[in-house]
Amino acid sequence: MSSVAVDVRASGRRNIILALAPGLAVTAGIALIAHLASHNIGFLKNYQMIMAIILGALVHNAVGLPAAASEGVAFSLRRILRFSIILLGLQITAQQAIEVGGAGIALIAAGLLSTLFVTVPLGRVLGVPRGLALLVGVGTSICGASAIISAKAAVQGDDEDAAYAIASITLFGTAAILLYPIANGFLHLTPRDFGLWAGASIHEVAQVMATAFDGGPEALRVGAIAKLTRVAMMAPVIIALGEMSVRFGFGRADVKVRPPFPWFLLGFLAMVGVASFVAMPHTDGTPVDLAALFVREQMSGISAATAFLLSMAMAAMGMHTNIRHIRSKGVRPLLLGLFSTLFISLTTLAMIRWLA
Numbered sequence: 001m002s003s004v005a006v007d008v009r010a011s012g013r014r015n016i017i018l019a020l021a022p023g024l025a026v027t028a029g030i031a032l033i034a035h036l037a038s039h040n041i042g043f044l045k046n047y048q049m050i051m052a053i054i055l056g057a058l059v060h061n062a063v064g065l066p067a068a069a070s071e072g073v074a075f076s077l078r079r080i081l082r083f084s085i086i087l088l089g090l091q092i093t094a095q096q097a098i099e100v101g102g103a104g105i106a107l108i109a110a111g112l113l114s115t116l117f118v119t120v121p122l123g124r125v126l127g128v129p130r131g132l133a134l135l136v137g138v139g140t141s142i143c144g145a146s147a148i149i150s151a152k153a154a155v156q157g158d159d160e161d162a163a164y165a166i167a168s169i170t171l172f173g174t175a176a177i178l179l180y181p182i183a184n185g186f187l188h189l190t191p192r193d194f195g196l197w198a199g200a201s202i203h204e205v206a207q208v209m210a211t212a213f214d215g216g217p218e219a220l221r222v223g224a225i226a227k228l229t230r231v232a233m234m235a236p237v238i239i240a241l242g243e244m245s246v247r248f249g250f251g252r253a254d255v256k257v258r259p260p261f262p263w264f265l266l267g268f269l270a271m272v273g274v275a276s277f278v279a280m281p282h283t284d285g286t287p288v289d290l291a292a293l294f295v296r297e298q299m300s301g302i303s304a305a306t307a308f309l310l311s312m313a314m315a316a317m318g319m320h321t322n323i324r325h326i327r328s329k330g331v332r333p334l335l336l337g338l339f340s341t342l343f344i345s346l347t348t349l350a351m352i353r354w355l356a
Contacts, residue, residue: 019071034052081313092272097272122339140169148166
């Protein structure tokens, strides 16, 4: 390889680092403030994720996000979030993962499909354009922004509708982070049920992680598994929407959209496999030696690193909360987003209560 090619590659790496550095510094700084506050101020204990989102939203809507920081913030919201979810897999064994069970998966699927089927007709009643109502329903029922973007492509939707739908699910999902722990103070759900409720009903992966984190390690594990189950359901739902959109006049028959595959799920499952192997006992009942050598000794550090990286993603999510998009289409689509959020929340909660 020539020295010129090496110099070009090195220059490209430096440019990427320089482009990402300002935004990463901002999200890391907010995450650090949230970490210190949650560990040193009594009433903020366990609110590290919530603090990160609130601070991020304040920075964006009160001060503004410099253009130089945009790439690093986007990197935090996408790549760092996914990496932190992969790391979270090290804290979950296969035995814990299957605790969600067939009933839990059925509950998740029922909540997803019923919310989608209810939101679109209600949008028609409220006078919300059909395309926007569909995107609000998809974002609420499946997995937030990524589902909205995929559905928009599948039905050849409008960019402004997609921006509004993303802003709507960001607003109500962020509200859920604050309200679910308060509601649980009256509901007294077990950590498992609280995590299942969060994972089955809250919109974005990051929002679920922030909410379930408040319920403790078991709630976080179950919440992550439940939410990732919903993410896995995105592909068949988006494919079905693409097929149905032609019949109902949304899109064109010659345009086929393949929804993105959530590759980070494979990393998450791989780490669950590692955690399961480490937890596997020998025939004499002692843990596998690898546990003593590495994973168990490092687990507290891995857990702290995962929480910090998740906080960086929360800060980035806060900085993507744009109030202007909420104002752009009036109150009716906002009411639709609110109803859709309440519907999936109350429906999944009722099913959890019924199954308990």
